[in-house]
Amino acid sequence: MHEPDQDRTTALLSRWLHEEATRHQPDRDRIWSRVETAMRPPEPRPARRHRRAWSVTATATATAAIAAVTSLTVADRADVLPSLPLAGQGTTGASAPPSRAAAPGRQQTREPTTAPTRPTPGPKVTVRASLSPNNSRYWAENRLTLHVHRPLKSLQVTIQVARTGTLAPAGAWSSLPASDHRPQTRTTRTAVIYHWTLHAGRTLRPGTYTFAAQYTPGPGHRPAADTYTVTTPTPITGHF
Template structure:
C-alpha cells in the first residue's frame, strides 16, 4: 500500500512539472487553422477566395475559443492527476470549562479546638527525688524576699525537713525541702537558699505538687542562690507530704552545705504558720537517742 502511494505521488509530481513547463504557441496554432481553412476553400473553387473581414474575425474568435477549451481541458486533467486526497477531517471533542460551584470554593481550614489540659498529677516521690524532669526557673526581676529563718522545723499542722539528695556528685547537687501538712493549706511559700561556695549556678528545679499551681523565681541575694515557690491565688495544698527541690552545679569536689538553709510560710484556715531549717547532716547517735 505504501509503495503504490509513492508511485502515484511521483507520477503526479512529474505531470505537474510538465504542465507548468508547457507553453502553448497560440499564434502558430491560429495560423495553422487559418491555413487549413484557406486550402479547403481553394480546393472547392480552384482559386484563392477572399474572405470578408467580419467572417475572418469570427473564424479567428472560434479558433481561439477552441484553443482555450483544449487548454482548459488539459489543465483540468493535470490538476486532477496531481490532486492529492485530503485527509478526512477529525472532530475533537472539547469539554466546556466547568463553572465552579459555591461548595468548591476554597475556605480556610477549621482548626480543631484542643480540650482543656488535665492538671498534672503529683508523680514525684520522696524516695526518688532526682528522677523528675528539671523545671527551667524564670529569672526574678527583683531580689527575692527573705523568709524568716528563726522558726523551728514544725509549726502546728506544718512540718519540714531539709536534705542533700544522695544522687549528688562532685560537680552537681540537689537540695530537697520536705513539707508535711496535716491540714489543707490555702497559702504556701517555700524558699531554698544555697550558699555560693564557688561555681554555684542553677540547673533547674521541681516540686511534687502540680506545676501550674506555683510560680517559681530564681535569683542571687547576699551571696546565696535563692529559689522561691509561691502558691497561686485560689489554689490549695491538700494534706500530705510534698517535696520542693533545687538543682545546681558547683566547683569540683565535695561541697559543704552547712551554710544552706530553707524557710516556709503557710496558712491553714485562719492560722499563720512558718517553719525553717538547714541542711546539716543528722547525727545517727542523736537519732537513736530520740527513738529510744
C-alpha cells in the first residue's frame, strides 16, 4: 500500500472512532451493578456443599458400620468364650449343668444298690493250751486259757488226760466264780476226764479265764495225747 492511501485510511478510521465516541453514552447503573456484584463475597458452590454433606454422611455411616461390626464380633466371641466369674466372685455356689434327661421311649436304668455287708463277727472264744512250768514226774498240770470276746450264755470245758501206767487225778481248779459253774472229775480205763459246766441262767462276761487239770503222771505219759473240748455251744477241740 502506498503512503497516501495509508494516510487516507488512518484519517477515515480516526473520524469513525470519534463519531462513535460522540454517539456512545455509558450506562452508569449497569456499571455500578456489575461493580457491586464483583465486590460481593463469592457464595459457596452447591457442588462443594453437596460433597461436604456427602462426606459427613459417609463418615457417620462408616462409624456406624464399624460399631456394628465390633458389636457383632464381641457378641460372637461371647458365644464362644466360656463365662468367667466376676472379680471377687468364686466358683462356689455355681449352678451345675442340668442333667441329661433320658431319651423318650427309652427306660433309664439304675445301678442296683447293694446293702452294706456287715463285718463277719469273730469267734466268741479263743483257746490256748499249755503245760505248767512246774510239771515233774511226780506232779503235772494241763492248762486251758480261754479268751472270751463276747458274752456267753452257755459254756462247757472238758480236758481228757490219757491214762498210762499209774496216772491218777490230783485235783482241778478254775478262775470262774464257784457259784457260776459246776466242776466234775471222773476216771475211765483210758483217761481221766475233767469237766466244767456254766450254770443255766448265768452269763460269762468277756475276759480271760483259766481251767487246770492236775494229775500224777505215770511212766510213759505223753501230754501230746491229752485232748480238750470247749463248747460255746460250737465245739473247739485240740491237743496239749
